[in-house]
Amino acid sequence: MQTFHQLFDPESSTYTYLLIDAATRDAALIDPVDRQFERDLALLEQTGVRLRWILETHAHADHITSAGHLAQRTGAGTAAPSGCEIRPAQKQLIDGDTVTFGSQILRAIHTPGHTAGSMSYLWEEQPADGDAKVVRRVFTGDALLIDGCGRTDFQSGDAGTLYDSLTRRLFTLPDDTLVYPAHDYKGRTHSTIAAERASNSRISGRTRDEFIDMMKNLNLPPPRMLAVAVPANQQLGLRDGERVPHGV
Numbered sequence: 001m002q003t004f005h006q007l008f009d010p011e012s013s014t015y016t017y018l019l020i021d022a023a024t025r026d027a028a029l030i031d032p033v034d035r036q037f038e039r040d041l042a043l044l045e046q047t048g049v050r051l052r053w054i055l056e057t058h059a060h061a062d063h064i065t066s067a068g069h070l071a072q073r074t075g076a077g078t079a080a081p082s083g084c085e086i087r088p089a090q091k092q093l094i095d096g097d098t099v100t101f102g103s104q105i106l107r108a109i110h111t112p113g114h115t116a117g118s119m120s121y122l123w124e125e126q127p128a129d130g131d132a133k134v135v136r137r138v139f140t141g142d143a144l145l146i147d148g149c150g151r152t153d154f155q156s157g158d159a160g161t162l163y164d165s166l167t168r169r170l171f172t173l174p175d176d177t178l179v180y181p182a183h184d185y186k187g188r189t190h191s192t193i194a195a196e197r198a199s200n201s202r203i204s205g206r207t208r209d210e211f212i213d214m215m216k217n218l219n220l221p222p223p224r225m226l227a228v229a230v231p232a233n234q235q236l237g238l239r240d241g242e243r244v245p246h247g248v
């Protein structure tokens with residue numbers, strides 16, 4: 001069966017990822033978007049999986065998550081970086097924590113800089129057939145984007161910290177690690193650590209100070225939903241009085 005699905009929300013250019021353990025049909029979902037709720041439920045039904053965990057890479061500033069409502073509907077657990085103040089999430093992740101679904105393991109790598117809490121998640125997919133090759137994917141949220149990186153000019157952003165996360169944590173992963181970001185604004189789906197280390201136009205060839213200077217001068221307009229999205233996402237998209245199950 002297909003064990004990996006990459007889904008796209010065109011309005012915010014957000015990628016959502018469904019990861020499946022073929023042996024047990026247990027699954028994990030990363031960064032779901034509220035307006036894609038029905039699409040995601042349909043995919044869960046169509047694939048016949050049991051959703052174990054819904055994970056957030058950070059408190060997004062540009063769209064609202066469906067994590068809370070999907071957890072209510074499916075009974076899945078919710079996991080979020082401990083530094084993101086996403087209080088209703090059942091599992092508050094710190095660096096090195098793991099989340100399991102079937103025989104698969106997702107490992108949290110703290111990659112602050114876009115926001116202080118931001119996490120990347122490493123999945124070394126264990127094949128159902130013991131002889132097949134392990135596929136290594138890292139879900140980088142808005143820390144590392146394809147030929148780019150998350151901005152550092154709002155929330156708890158810090159360019160120097162992002163530089164350290166990129167160069168010391170992500171670029172030290174094996175070359176063939178596939179990079180799957182939370183957004184791409186140009187239709188690209190994925191990259192590799194080797195390619196980003198060699199030619200990411202924001203980072204490669206820049207010293208830490210040069211990177212900080214360049215990030216200070218990006219002058220990007222704020223995301224349209226910034227003021228609404230961050231507080232909503234810190235509640236997993238739940239409204240007053242709504243709760244998520246703590247069942248896993």
Ligand SMILES: N[C@@H](CCC(=O)N[C@@H](CS)C(=O)NCC(=O)O)C(=O)O
Pocket residue numbers: 012060061062114142148149150151152183220222223224225
């Ligand atoms: N135009 C988008 C802004 C998107 C945006 O700022 N995205 C953030 C992620 S939350 C980012 O880090 N972008 C990196 C960049 O544009 O270089 C909106 O209004 O939502």
Ligand SMILES: [Fe+2]
Pocket residue numbers: 058059060061062114142150
């Ligand atoms: Fe973001």
